[in-house]
Amino acid sequence: RSWIEACGKEYALAFHAREPLLLTTPAPTMLLSLEHLSRVFGLPPDECVQLALRNPSFIGLPHAQxxxxxxxxxxxxxxGLQEAGKVVMKCPGLAVRQPEFPVARRVELLGALLPVSKDKLRQMVRQRPQLLSKSPQVCRRQGAARGGPEVLSLRQSRGPVRSLLRHRTRSALSRSGRALRSRYSPDSQRSWIPQQHHRKGEAWLLLYCPHSSVLACVSSLGPII
Known part of the structure; x- marks a missing residue:
């Protein structure tokens, strides 16, 4: 009823046909959220509606947050703020969890896990903002906490191993130690870092190996080089 009173019956029915869960949101709350989206992201009203339909988690968030x-x-x-807004629109969880898991902390954890410079890390996150969507629990499981043994092993591993971890897709990190040694041994006829699968890549390690052990991969490859 509040939706019909605020927007009219026809609009309310059309809106909720797209996202029935929004029936639980009072119309005044929804309208205020749309206003917040418009002010923060600089979007026209119709694009604010589309953004809210794609990402209902934005609804109800305070403007300040x-x-x-x-x-x-x-x-x-x-x-810039415009580019930063695009990142947040792609990753609404950043805004939802900003109070308890701020963006600065997320980047700090990524920096502890990935053996790259700060400039390179920023570049990677700009290209793949979904990296910031990792929860602190997942980051800790991956050894992202400072001083974690897996982080140290990755940072200290020799060049070829680190290169493989950077440039191979998830398939390399899902193989057993025996398969890795067979595939990438010096006697293999294949190049031990196939260039056609090149990726900019510690990002791939983080995105596709939520439960894998970096130590296990490094130790499997260690005898090869």
Missing amino acids: LQSTVNAVSEVLDI
Whole structure:
């Protein structure tokens, strides 16, 4: 009823046909959320509606929380507010969890896991903002906490192993130690880092190996080189 009173019956029915779960959201709350999206992301009304339909988690977030998330992404990644807004729109969880898991902390955990410079890390996250969507629990399981043994092993591993971890897709990290040694042994006729599968890649390690052990992969490859 609040939706019909606020928007009219025809609009309310059309809107909820797209996203029935929004029936639980009072119309005033929804309208205020759309206003917040417009102010923070600089979107026209119709695009705000589409954004809310794609990402209902934006609904109900305070304006200050949305804006602080965009500001944090802009500062940490050294990009403009408009580009930072695009990152947050792709990863609404950043805004939802900003109070307890701020963007700066997310980037810090990624920096502890990936053996790259700060500039390179920022570049990787700009290209793959979904990296920031990892929960702190997943990051810790992957050894992202500072000083974690897997992080140290990856940072200290010799060049070819690190290169493989950077440039291979998830298939390399899902193989057993025997398969890895057979596939990439010096006697193999195949190039031990197939260039056609090149990726910019510690990002791939993080995205596709949520439960794998970096140590296991490194130790499997160690005898090869």
